[in-house]
Amino acid sequence: MAQIFSARADTRLRLAVIIGLAIAVLAGAAGFAHVRSGAAWAIGRPAPQPIPFSHAVHAGGLELDCRFCHSGVERRADAGMPSAGTCLGCHDRVWNVTAQFVPLRAALARGTAVEWASVSRLPDHVRFDHAAHTVAGVGCESCHGKVEEMPRTVRAETLSMGFCLDCHRDPGSRQVTAASAMRPHGLQARRHLHYGVEVSPLTRCSTCHR
Ligand code: HEC
Ligand code: HEC
Ligand code: HEC
Ligand code: HEC
Ligand code: HEC
Incomplete structure (x- = not known):
């Protein structure tokens, strides 16, 4: 039976397959690196205010003090925003x-709050609670960075x-940073022991998802 592909065509085909695979692997790695990097999460980018x-x-x-403008942090789920007043x-x-x-x-005349853009907003299916963290001693900086050094909030x-x-x-075990302006005491998470085995409600899906 006659050869369908010449030896040279065969080599070319193999080369094409290898290059194709290499490109696929590189593209996958680049995509992974992007998701792992801050860029995909808009880290460091201010919102138009x-x-x-x-x-x-x-x-x-x-x-x-942070509480001067965000008065809910110790008492409510929402940190709260300052009024125009x-x-x-x-x-x-x-x-x-x-x-x-x-x-x-304009906000004052309307009797409403200024419409600030958010850089921290979570999707609707996630539940967050500031009071739970502040009371436990987790400082603002653990999640928001050094806000007091930011000319524009990111x-x-x-x-x-x-x-x-x-x-x-x-x-x-975490190095938890206390907010410089709030200075809460050290982190003390509630521990739940059940027959000597620690069961953490903090990793349960329903803790963060409704
Ligand atoms: C004088 C009032 C004032 C004080 C004091 C203040 N903030 Fe704010 N904060 C604002 C305003 C106004 C905004 C909305 C504009 C912006 O994001 O820059 C804001 C926004 C934020 C946001 C972004 C919220 C979001 O929806 O993404 C964070 C986080 C924040 N503040 C943390 C802090 C922390 C931490 C402190 C204390 C170190 C603090 N703020 C002190 C007025 C204040
Ligand atoms: C405790 C007093 C105080 C409060 C409360 C306060 N500010 Fe200020 N703000 C100042 C001072 C003082 C400066 C000027 C700082 C400077 O020039 O170095 C300033 C500067 C500013 C500037 C910059 C002005 C410029 O020319 O660059 C803006 C904008 C501003 N404040 C907005 C706000 C908003 C919005 C709020 C409410 C969320 C607020 N401030 C609450 C005292 C205050
Ligand atoms: C454990 C992480 C964490 C800590 C600690 C934390 N925050 Fe937040 N903060 C968030 C998240 C997440 C959001 C977005 C919440 C949402 O979209 O439901 C947020 C939202 C905000 C907002 C937007 C408006 C609002 O009403 O919630 C402000 C202001 C704010 N935080 C200020 C603070 C201040 C001030 C502190 C320290 C006293 C603090 N945060 C501590 C994670 C944190
Ligand atoms: C630096 C540590 C830290 C980070 C980061 C953190 N948390 Fe927490 N979280 C805690 C601690 C500590 C508690 C309080 C545990 C307690 O009271 O025993 C808590 C409590 C909570 C609770 C309240 C649980 C209850 O009692 O109902 C919710 C909801 C929550 N966290 C959601 C989140 C979400 C969503 C994020 C990410 C945006 C987040 N947390 C990031 C440490 C953290
Ligand atoms: C400590 C808080 C926390 C706990 C516990 C938690 N989640 Fe999430 N989850 C989040 C946050 C925050 C996001 C949103 C991330 C974002 O901004 O896209 C999220 C997003 C998701 C999404 C949407 C897809 C995505 O990646 O955005 C799914 C699905 C999900 N979680 C499932 C689960 C399941 C299943 C569990 C239990 C095994 C669980 N989560 C436990 C905080 C939590």
């Missing part, structure tokens, strides 16, 4: 005439499921 607010100025320079306490006279404060005056951690579970599996 109605007013160019700076934590570096207010929480850093002026040393305002909170800003006006200082910016009532001189500064509110500048263009930067137009959205603030996401510092992925806030992915893996990030949450990394700590929930064993919160006691």
Whole structure:
């Protein structure tokens, strides 16, 4: 029977298959690296805000306590956002005439809050609770980074499921950073022992998913 492919065509075909496989592997590795990197989670990218607010100025320079503007952190699931009135306490006279404060005056006139964009928002199927963490002594910095040094607020951690579970599996062993402005005491997670075996409710799906 006559050869269908010449020896040279055979070599070329093999080469094409090998190159094809190599490209597939590289593309897969690049995709994996992208997902593992911060880029896929928008780490370090500020959101467009109605007013160019700076934590570096207010929480850093002026040393305002986080709770001054986010009063829910110790009591509620939501950290809460400052009302327009909170800003006006200082910016009532001189500064509110500048263009930067137009959205603030508009919110005040409407009797609503300024519509800030979020850099931390989780999908709707995830439940989060600030009070549970703050009371346990987990500082803001563990999840939000050094906010008091940020001229524009950015996401510092992925806030992915893996990030949450990394700590929930064993919160006691983690180097937990206390918020410089809040200075909570050391981390003390509740431990549940059942016949001497530790069962952690912190890794149960229903803890974070409704
Ligand atoms: C003077 C008021 C004020 C103080 C004090 C303040 N913040 Fe904020 N914070 C804001 C405002 C306004 C925003 C929305 C604009 C922005 O994201 O920059 C915000 C946004 C945030 C966000 C992003 C929320 C989201 O939805 O993604 C985090 C995280 C945050 N603040 C943490 C802190 C921490 C930690 C401290 C203390 C170190 C602090 N803030 C102190 C006013 C304040
Ligand atoms: C405790 C007083 C105080 C409060 C409360 C406060 N600020 Fe300020 N803010 C200041 C001071 C002081 C400066 C000027 C800092 C500087 O120039 O170094 C400033 C600067 C600013 C600037 C920058 C102005 C510029 O020219 O760059 C913006 C924007 C601003 N604040 C917005 C806000 C908003 C929005 C809120 C409410 C969430 C707020 N501030 C609450 C005291 C305050
Ligand atoms: C264990 C991680 C974690 C810690 C610790 C933490 N946060 Fe958050 N924070 C989040 C997550 C996740 C969101 C987004 C919540 C959502 O979308 O439901 C968020 C949202 C916010 C928001 C947006 C508005 C809102 O009402 O929730 C602010 C402001 C905020 N955090 C401030 C703080 C401050 C201040 C502290 C420290 C006292 C703090 N956070 C500690 C994870 C954390
Ligand atoms: C640095 C450690 C750490 C990180 C990161 C962390 N947590 Fe937690 N979480 C804790 C501790 C500690 C508690 C409190 C445990 C206790 O009270 O015994 C807690 C409690 C909770 C609770 C309340 C459980 C209850 O009692 O109902 C929820 C919900 C939760 N975490 C969700 C999350 C989510 C979602 C993330 C990721 C966005 C996250 N956590 C990231 C340490 C962490
Ligand atoms: C400590 C909190 C926590 C626990 C416990 C947890 N999850 Fe999640 N999960 C998250 C967060 C946060 C996200 C959202 C990540 C993002 O922003 O996409 C998520 C997302 C998901 C998603 C959506 C797909 C994805 O990757 O975004 C699925 C499915 C899921 N979780 C299933 C589970 C199951 C099943 C369990 C129990 C074995 C579980 N989770 C336990 C925090 C948690």
